[in-house]
Amino acid sequence: MFKKKSDNLDLQHISEIDKVVHEPARMMIIAYLYVVESGDFVFLMRQTGLTKGNLSSHLSKLDKAGYVEIKKEFVEKIPRTLISLSSVGRKAFEEYQEKMKDILGKFG
Amino acid sequence: MAELKLKELEKKAYTTSHEDGIIDLMVGFILTLAGTMILTGQSAMIGMIWLFSLFIKPLKKKITFPRVGYVEFAKPQKEKISRMFIYFAISGIIVFFLVSSKFLSPDIGKFIIENFILIIGISLGGMALIVGRMTAVKRWYFYAILVLAIFVSELNNTLSFPYALLILGIVMFCTGAVLLIRFIKKYPIVKQDV
Numbered sequence: 001m002f003k004k005k006s007d008n009l010d011l012q013h014i015s016e017i018d019k020v021v022h023e024p025a026r027m028m029i030i031a032y033l034y035v036v037e038s039g040d041f042v043f044l045m046r047q048t049g050l051t052k053g054n055l056s057s058h059l060s061k062l063d064k065a066g067y068v069e070i071k072k073e074f075v076e077k078i079p080r081t082l083i084s085l086s087s088v089g090r091k092a093f094e095e096y097q098e099k100m101k102d103i104l105g106k107f108g
Numbered sequence: 109m110a111e112l113k114l115k116e117l118e119k120k121a122y123t124t125s126h127e128d129g130i131i132d133l134m135v136g137f138i139l140t141l142a143g144t145m146i147l148t149g150q151s152a153m154i155g156m157i158w159l160f161s162l163f164i165k166p167l168k169k170k171i172t173f174p175r176v177g178y179v180e181f182a183k184p185q186k187e188k189i190s191r192m193f194i195y196f197a198i199s200g201i202i203v204f205f206l207v208s209s210k211f212l213s214p215d216i217g218k219f220i221i222e223n224f225i226l227i228i229g230i231s232l233g234g235m236a237l238i239v240g241r242m243t244a245v246k247r248w249y250f251y252a253i254l255v256l257a258i259f260v261s262e263l264n265n266t267l268s269f270p271y272a273l274l275i276l277g278i279v280m281f282c283t284g285a286v287l288l289i290r291f292i293k294k295y296p297i298v299k300q301d302v
Contacts, residue, residue, distance in 0.1 A: 035118035036179050042298045043177025047121060052298075076169075080178065 014103055020065045021096040025050055026058050030085065030093050033068065038084035059083065067092055119244050121179055126245045127294075128172045129287025134164050136281030143273030171288070175295035192242045199231070225269050229259020247283065254279060 021027055028048045033039065039047075045055050062068040067089030071082045085093070141157050233255040240248030258272045267275075 031114065031117055032121065035114050035182065036121055037182045039121075039179040040173075040177045042174070043121070043179045045298060046124065046176050046295065078174075082178075 011103075011106070013099065017099055017103075018092055018096050020061065020067065021092055023058075025054065026062060029055070029058055029062065030067065030089060033083060033085040034090065034093055038082050041081040041083065044083060062089065065089075065092075118181075122181065123244055124176050125168075125172060125179065126243060127176070127287065128168070128291045129284035130164060130167050130172065131284070132247070132280045133284030133288060134161055134167075136277045136279070136284055139273050139277030140281055141277070143270045143277055146270035146273070171292070174297045175291070177298075192238055195238060199234070223263075225262050225272075226259055229255055229262065229272070233259070251276075251280065 021030060025048065028050075029044055032044060032047050041055065041059075044050070044059075045052065048055065050058070059068065059070065063070055065088075067086055069084050069086050071084075073080050073082060138157050138160050141160070142154055145151055145154050145157070233252045236248050236252035236255055240246060240252060255276060258267065258276055261267045262269060262272055
Protein backbone atom coordinates (compact mmCIF):
# COMPACT_ATOMS: atom_id res chain seq x y z
CA MET A 1 0.00 0.00 0.00
CA PHE A 2 2.91 2.29 0.71
CA LYS A 3 4.47 4.07 -2.24
CA LYS A 4 8.07 3.39 -3.01
CA LYS A 5 10.56 6.12 -2.17
CA SER A 6 11.44 6.48 -5.88
CA ASP A 7 7.78 7.27 -6.81
CA ASN A 8 7.66 10.10 -4.30
CA LEU A 9 10.86 11.47 -5.73
CA ASP A 10 9.40 11.38 -9.25
CA LEU A 11 6.34 13.37 -8.19
CA GLN A 12 8.56 16.03 -6.71
CA HIS A 13 9.08 17.14 -10.32
CA ILE A 14 5.64 18.79 -10.10
CA SER A 15 7.11 21.52 -7.89
CA GLU A 16 9.72 22.18 -10.57
CA ILE A 17 7.07 23.26 -13.10
CA ASP A 18 7.67 26.76 -14.41
CA LYS A 19 4.93 28.78 -12.73
CA VAL A 20 5.38 31.70 -15.11
CA VAL A 21 4.34 29.45 -18.01
CA HIS A 22 1.85 27.37 -16.04
CA GLU A 23 -0.64 30.21 -15.48
CA PRO A 24 -3.46 29.72 -18.09
CA ALA A 25 -3.51 33.27 -19.50
CA ARG A 26 0.27 33.40 -19.82
CA MET A 27 0.31 29.92 -21.35
CA MET A 28 -2.13 31.16 -24.02
CA ILE A 29 0.06 34.18 -24.76
CA ILE A 30 3.20 32.04 -24.99
CA ALA A 31 1.48 29.41 -27.17
CA TYR A 32 0.38 32.07 -29.67
CA LEU A 33 3.80 33.71 -29.72
CA TYR A 34 5.37 30.27 -30.15
CA VAL A 35 3.58 29.69 -33.48
CA VAL A 36 4.15 33.16 -34.94
CA GLU A 37 7.27 35.25 -35.33
CA SER A 38 5.76 38.30 -33.66
CA GLY A 39 2.40 39.92 -33.10
CA ASP A 40 1.14 43.21 -31.82
CA PHE A 41 -0.89 43.89 -28.69
CA VAL A 42 -4.23 43.84 -30.55
CA PHE A 43 -3.41 40.47 -32.13
CA LEU A 44 -2.78 38.90 -28.71
CA MET A 45 -5.85 40.55 -27.25
CA ARG A 46 -8.10 39.21 -30.02
CA GLN A 47 -6.64 35.72 -30.06
CA THR A 48 -6.52 35.17 -26.30
CA GLY A 49 -9.73 37.03 -25.43
CA LEU A 50 -7.97 38.81 -22.55
CA THR A 51 -8.80 42.39 -21.62
CA LYS A 52 -6.29 45.21 -22.18
CA GLY A 53 -5.37 45.44 -18.49
CA ASN A 54 -5.11 41.69 -18.04
CA LEU A 55 -2.95 41.21 -21.10
CA SER A 56 -0.75 44.13 -20.15
CA SER A 57 -0.17 42.74 -16.65
CA HIS A 58 0.66 39.23 -17.92
CA LEU A 59 2.97 40.63 -20.57
CA SER A 60 4.94 42.59 -18.00
CA LYS A 61 5.34 39.39 -15.93
CA LEU A 62 6.58 37.55 -19.00
CA ASP A 63 8.86 40.47 -19.82
CA LYS A 64 10.28 40.43 -16.28
CA ALA A 65 11.02 36.71 -16.66
CA GLY A 66 12.78 37.45 -19.96
CA TYR A 67 10.35 35.25 -21.90
CA VAL A 68 9.14 37.93 -24.29
CA GLU A 69 10.67 40.82 -26.17
CA ILE A 70 8.51 43.92 -26.34
CA LYS A 71 9.26 46.49 -28.99
CA LYS A 72 7.35 49.76 -29.19
CA GLU A 73 7.28 51.46 -32.54
CA PHE A 74 5.37 53.95 -34.62
CA VAL A 75 3.93 52.88 -37.98
CA GLU A 76 2.74 55.92 -39.92
CA LYS A 77 2.41 57.91 -36.67
CA ILE A 78 0.33 55.15 -35.05
CA PRO A 79 1.87 53.45 -31.98
CA ARG A 80 2.34 49.70 -32.22
CA THR A 81 3.62 47.30 -29.57
CA LEU A 82 5.26 44.32 -31.23
CA ILE A 83 5.75 41.27 -29.02
CA SER A 84 7.80 38.17 -29.75
CA LEU A 85 8.91 35.16 -27.77
CA SER A 86 12.55 35.32 -26.73
CA SER A 87 14.83 32.31 -27.10
CA VAL A 88 14.64 31.90 -23.30
CA GLY A 89 10.84 31.90 -23.47
CA ARG A 90 10.82 29.44 -26.36
CA LYS A 91 13.09 27.07 -24.44
CA ALA A 92 11.02 27.48 -21.27
CA PHE A 93 7.81 26.59 -23.14
CA GLU A 94 9.39 23.51 -24.73
CA GLU A 95 10.73 22.36 -21.36
CA TYR A 96 7.33 22.98 -19.79
CA GLN A 97 5.65 20.79 -22.43
CA GLU A 98 8.16 18.01 -21.84
CA LYS A 99 7.76 18.19 -18.05
CA MET A 100 3.97 18.20 -18.26
CA LYS A 101 3.97 15.21 -20.59
CA ASP A 102 6.29 13.42 -18.22
CA ILE A 103 4.23 14.23 -15.13
CA LEU A 104 0.86 13.42 -16.70
CA GLY A 105 2.34 10.19 -18.02
CA LYS A 106 3.16 9.16 -14.48
CA PHE A 107 -0.50 9.41 -13.49
CA GLY A 108 -1.34 6.90 -16.20
CA MET B 109 -0.94 15.78 -30.03
CA ALA B 110 0.62 18.96 -28.60
CA GLU B 111 2.17 19.77 -31.97
CA LEU B 112 -1.18 19.28 -33.68
CA LYS B 113 -2.87 21.78 -31.36
CA LEU B 114 -0.14 24.36 -31.88
CA LYS B 115 -0.67 24.00 -35.62
CA GLU B 116 -4.38 24.65 -35.03
CA LEU B 117 -3.44 27.84 -33.18
CA GLU B 118 -1.31 28.96 -36.11
CA LYS B 119 -4.18 28.19 -38.48
CA LYS B 120 -6.62 30.17 -36.32
CA ALA B 121 -4.26 33.15 -36.21
CA TYR B 122 -3.89 32.96 -39.97
CA THR B 123 -7.56 32.57 -40.84
CA THR B 124 -8.62 35.46 -38.56
CA SER B 125 -6.67 37.89 -40.74
CA HIS B 126 -8.58 36.59 -43.79
CA GLU B 127 -12.02 36.96 -42.21
CA ASP B 128 -12.15 40.52 -43.58
CA GLY B 129 -13.02 39.44 -47.14
CA ILE B 130 -10.77 42.14 -48.64
CA ILE B 131 -9.07 39.73 -51.07
CA ASP B 132 -12.46 38.36 -52.21
CA LEU B 133 -13.71 41.91 -52.66
CA MET B 134 -10.73 43.00 -54.76
CA VAL B 135 -10.52 39.81 -56.86
CA GLY B 136 -14.29 40.02 -57.40
CA PHE B 137 -13.99 43.66 -58.44
CA ILE B 138 -11.14 42.86 -60.88
CA LEU B 139 -13.08 39.95 -62.47
CA THR B 140 -16.27 42.05 -62.75
CA LEU B 141 -14.30 44.86 -64.35
CA ALA B 142 -12.59 42.43 -66.75
CA GLY B 143 -15.97 40.95 -67.79
CA THR B 144 -17.45 44.43 -68.28
CA MET B 145 -14.45 45.56 -70.34
CA ILE B 146 -14.71 42.56 -72.66
CA LEU B 147 -18.47 43.11 -73.07
CA THR B 148 -18.03 46.81 -73.86
CA GLY B 149 -15.15 46.14 -76.28
CA GLN B 150 -12.44 47.76 -74.16
CA SER B 151 -10.30 44.61 -73.90
CA ALA B 152 -7.12 46.58 -74.65
CA MET B 153 -7.19 48.05 -71.14
CA ILE B 154 -7.66 44.65 -69.46
CA GLY B 155 -3.95 44.22 -68.75
CA MET B 156 -4.05 47.24 -66.47
CA ILE B 157 -6.75 46.06 -64.08
CA TRP B 158 -4.43 43.88 -62.03
CA LEU B 159 -3.15 47.20 -60.66
CA PHE B 160 -6.25 47.25 -58.44
CA SER B 161 -4.71 44.37 -56.48
CA LEU B 162 -2.17 46.92 -55.18
CA PHE B 163 -5.00 48.31 -53.01
CA ILE B 164 -5.17 45.10 -50.95
CA LYS B 165 -2.23 45.95 -48.67
CA PRO B 166 -3.30 49.54 -47.83
CA LEU B 167 -6.87 48.29 -47.18
CA LYS B 168 -5.52 45.60 -44.83
CA LYS B 169 -3.47 48.27 -43.03
CA LYS B 170 -6.44 50.60 -42.71
CA ILE B 171 -9.21 48.08 -41.91
CA THR B 172 -7.79 44.75 -40.74
CA PHE B 173 -4.74 45.49 -38.57
CA PRO B 174 -6.43 48.04 -36.25
CA ARG B 175 -9.18 45.47 -35.61
CA VAL B 176 -7.50 42.07 -35.32
CA GLY B 177 -3.93 43.16 -34.96
CA TYR B 178 -0.76 42.76 -36.91
CA VAL B 179 1.06 39.44 -37.01
CA GLU B 180 4.26 38.24 -38.62
CA PHE B 181 4.18 34.53 -39.31
CA ALA B 182 7.09 32.21 -38.71
CA LYS B 183 9.25 31.01 -41.60
CA PRO B 184 7.34 27.76 -42.43
CA GLN B 185 4.14 29.74 -43.10
CA LYS B 186 6.01 32.29 -45.22
CA GLU B 187 7.75 29.50 -47.12
CA LYS B 188 4.39 27.82 -47.69
CA ILE B 189 3.02 30.99 -49.31
CA SER B 190 6.17 31.49 -51.42
CA ARG B 191 5.93 27.85 -52.53
CA MET B 192 2.32 28.42 -53.53
CA PHE B 193 3.32 31.31 -55.82
CA ILE B 194 6.19 29.28 -57.28
CA TYR B 195 3.71 26.47 -58.11
CA PHE B 196 1.46 29.03 -59.85
CA ALA B 197 4.34 30.42 -61.87
CA ILE B 198 5.64 26.96 -62.88
CA SER B 199 2.14 25.79 -63.90
CA GLY B 200 1.72 28.95 -66.01
CA ILE B 201 5.07 28.44 -67.73
CA ILE B 202 4.28 24.75 -68.44
CA VAL B 203 0.88 25.65 -69.96
CA PHE B 204 2.50 28.42 -72.02
CA PHE B 205 5.14 26.04 -73.41
CA LEU B 206 2.56 23.35 -74.06
CA VAL B 207 0.46 25.75 -76.08
CA SER B 208 3.33 27.34 -77.96
CA SER B 209 5.52 24.25 -78.40
CA LYS B 210 6.07 23.22 -81.99
CA PHE B 211 6.69 19.66 -80.79
CA LEU B 212 3.05 19.42 -79.81
CA SER B 213 1.03 17.18 -82.11
CA PRO B 214 -1.46 19.18 -84.23
CA ASP B 215 -4.42 17.34 -82.63
CA ILE B 216 -3.45 18.33 -79.08
CA GLY B 217 -2.67 21.87 -80.22
CA LYS B 218 -6.08 22.09 -81.88
CA PHE B 219 -7.75 20.71 -78.74
CA ILE B 220 -6.03 23.32 -76.56
CA ILE B 221 -6.99 26.19 -78.87
CA GLU B 222 -10.61 24.97 -79.15
CA ASN B 223 -10.97 24.51 -75.40
CA PHE B 224 -8.89 27.46 -74.32
CA ILE B 225 -11.67 28.93 -72.17
CA LEU B 226 -12.14 25.60 -70.39
CA ILE B 227 -8.39 25.42 -69.76
CA ILE B 228 -8.50 28.93 -68.28
CA GLY B 229 -11.41 27.78 -66.10
CA ILE B 230 -9.52 24.71 -64.91
CA SER B 231 -6.42 26.81 -64.20
CA LEU B 232 -8.43 29.42 -62.25
CA GLY B 233 -10.28 26.66 -60.37
CA GLY B 234 -6.98 24.94 -59.62
CA MET B 235 -5.53 28.20 -58.33
CA ALA B 236 -8.54 28.76 -56.06
CA LEU B 237 -8.14 25.18 -54.80
CA ILE B 238 -4.45 25.71 -54.03
CA VAL B 239 -5.21 29.03 -52.27
CA GLY B 240 -7.87 27.22 -50.19
CA ARG B 241 -5.49 24.40 -49.36
CA MET B 242 -2.56 26.64 -48.47
CA THR B 243 -4.43 29.31 -46.50
CA ALA B 244 -6.99 26.95 -44.87
CA VAL B 245 -9.73 29.43 -45.85
CA LYS B 246 -12.52 27.09 -46.88
CA ARG B 247 -14.56 29.50 -49.04
CA TRP B 248 -11.84 29.26 -51.70
CA TYR B 249 -12.94 25.63 -52.27
CA PHE B 250 -16.39 26.98 -53.02
CA TYR B 251 -14.89 29.46 -55.49
CA ALA B 252 -12.96 26.60 -57.14
CA ILE B 253 -16.18 24.60 -57.65
CA LEU B 254 -17.99 27.70 -58.88
CA VAL B 255 -15.22 28.51 -61.38
CA LEU B 256 -15.30 24.97 -62.76
CA ALA B 257 -19.12 24.93 -62.96
CA ILE B 258 -19.24 28.28 -64.76
CA PHE B 259 -16.50 27.47 -67.22
CA VAL B 260 -17.85 23.98 -67.92
CA SER B 261 -21.19 25.56 -68.80
CA GLU B 262 -19.18 27.56 -71.32
CA LEU B 263 -18.59 24.25 -73.10
CA ASN B 264 -22.31 23.87 -73.82
CA ASN B 265 -22.40 27.45 -75.13
CA THR B 266 -24.88 28.34 -72.39
CA LEU B 267 -22.63 31.07 -71.08
CA SER B 268 -20.09 33.25 -72.85
CA PHE B 269 -16.65 34.02 -71.39
CA PRO B 270 -17.29 37.65 -70.30
CA TYR B 271 -20.53 36.61 -68.55
CA ALA B 272 -18.65 33.79 -66.80
CA LEU B 273 -16.18 36.39 -65.50
CA LEU B 274 -19.04 38.71 -64.50
CA ILE B 275 -20.91 36.03 -62.53
CA LEU B 276 -17.77 34.88 -60.77
CA GLY B 277 -16.72 38.46 -60.06
CA ILE B 278 -20.10 39.48 -58.68
CA VAL B 279 -20.30 36.38 -56.43
CA MET B 280 -16.80 37.03 -55.06
CA PHE B 281 -17.42 40.77 -54.66
CA CYS B 282 -20.71 40.23 -52.80
CA THR B 283 -19.16 37.53 -50.57
CA GLY B 284 -16.28 39.88 -49.81
CA ALA B 285 -18.65 42.77 -49.04
CA VAL B 286 -20.76 40.64 -46.65
CA LEU B 287 -17.61 39.34 -44.93
CA LEU B 288 -16.19 42.85 -44.61
CA ILE B 289 -19.38 44.23 -43.03
CA ARG B 290 -19.51 41.27 -40.64
CA PHE B 291 -15.81 41.70 -39.84
CA ILE B 292 -16.17 45.41 -39.06
CA LYS B 293 -19.15 44.70 -36.77
CA LYS B 294 -17.43 41.78 -35.04
CA TYR B 295 -14.12 43.52 -34.44
CA PRO B 296 -14.32 47.19 -33.44
CA ILE B 297 -11.09 49.22 -33.64
CA VAL B 298 -8.79 48.75 -30.65
CA LYS B 299 -6.49 51.65 -29.82
CA GLN B 300 -2.97 50.67 -28.85
CA ASP B 301 -2.05 52.90 -25.97
CA VAL B 302 0.17 50.40 -24.19
